[in-house]
Amino acid sequence: MPHGSPATPPAAAVSAATGGEVRSCTTLGTSHAWTLHSGELADGRGFFAKVADGYAEAPAAEAAGLRWLAEVPGGAAVPGVLAADGGVLVLERVHEDGARADAAADLGRRLALTHRAGAPFFGASWPGWLATLPLDNTPGDRWPEWYARRRLLPYLRDARDRGYLDSGDVAQLERVLDRIADLAGPDEPPARIHGDLWAGNVLWGRDGAVLIDPAAHGGHRESDLAMLQLFGAPHLDRILAAYDEAFPTAPGRRDRVPLHQLHPLLAHVCLFGRSYRSQLLDAARRLA
Template sequence: MPHTTPAPEPAAAVAAAVSGDVRSCTRLGSSHAWTLHGGELADGRRFFAKIADGYAEALDSEAAGLRWFAEVSDGAAVPGVLAAGGGALVLEQVDEAGPTAEAADDLGRRLAATHRAGAQSFGAAWPGWLATLPLDNTPADQWPEWYARRRLLPYLRDARDRGFLDSADVAQLERVLARIGDLAGPDEPPARIHGDLWSGNVLWGRGGAVLIDPAAHGGHRETDLAMLRLFGAPHVQRVLAAYDEAFPLAAGWRERVPLHQLHPLLAHVCLFGRSFRSQLLDAARRLV
């Protein structure tokens, strides 16, 4: 686990990161191992910042993912990274509005464009993080084995070792792993995916949807769509329809949704305990 060091004073941390003065900095709360802040820089730009307490690498990873997404000019919108480093991530403030059907259609098309932009391999060139859980982004050429070894097995072992899953639960998940080559569907090239696209990581801004908090990597494009469905998202069916029109999905994608939901559900078990166990096991039962 990362070495825990005292968190820097927020305004000073933001100022150091942006190499400039901060006019105001207000604490907005906390999430996982970091505190959340909003304010204004001396040049008038409004910002949102995360200040890490021992998880600076997680914020650096998030910044890398946001910058990677921003390379796709017609892709899904993300907040601009104003600065990152030293345990601080400073982003452009997103002015939120409300979800609309038109914004959902636009998100579907833009997400398709981001996925089409692709990746060099499955995985990423930077260390991955999902909240405070490290993600192994070691690259690979084949998705089923990569997903099993880099996403499912580490968290299955972690959940077992923490006592959140018993031996019968583990056996149920292992049956899925044994069949993952058959369950994965047709081969797909690596897509440029968000990696943690639940509804809370979609901000509905005045200019459309903005994606935040990525665990970005080269992955399977169905993973992002399955994550949108996991906890429900506004107008999700319109997002999916617009996506499928722009970048048609392979036959059987709906049946593969539980497979792509296994990793986020395992991660939730590791982060929050047995309250997510039944949902995880239900997804596994739908596959085997």
């Protein structure tokens, strides 16, 4: 029986994944297709764990992304991966301490370093996931075409097929796709990006910001910045100012924000339905 099976108690699943004894394990709730747990191993290390009920490939993709982001010296902090075994992901526990302006500026500088580290291509060498939605990480060499084909079109079709977008909505978004080369701005090399950097995926730990739940891949660095802006983030102005000081973006970034927000908004439509439709179409109108 796989470790992530609902019949496996979470403490036993964590123990099997880590190969160590679990001293305590508390269930925190659920998120998408997995249950969330926090506890302590017998050696004293605190952990946070996801145990999958289906979609067992998603925790493995998250672990690959975390390890890849962690390779950058001085880059944005991520929790260490203690184990990734089947449908179980066990991470170092982050002790939250509240957002501070100095920590936000530090995040901006560290995120710039992570992005500068780059990637060999747009995409990734592992299958991608965003919550329970598969991400096509097939490599590409030019971002506008790659973004349209691997990020926007699959979710546009999915949202249409689920009945969340009508033919007029689809036509409006297709007009954006037709102009994507003009809307994308200057060519940029692949950046090492988090890929799902909304405010909820930034934990403010005792030693600064820690990024969790990545959909990491080689992408456009402005996608991470636009995602931070999508639902707001504490001290966002400090994050962006410190980032721009360390690694200035090309002129016109603010005009391109809606383009980079189309993918996460399409994902939200696919995951949560028509409640995000108006926000998606508003972003498309801003690009028109």
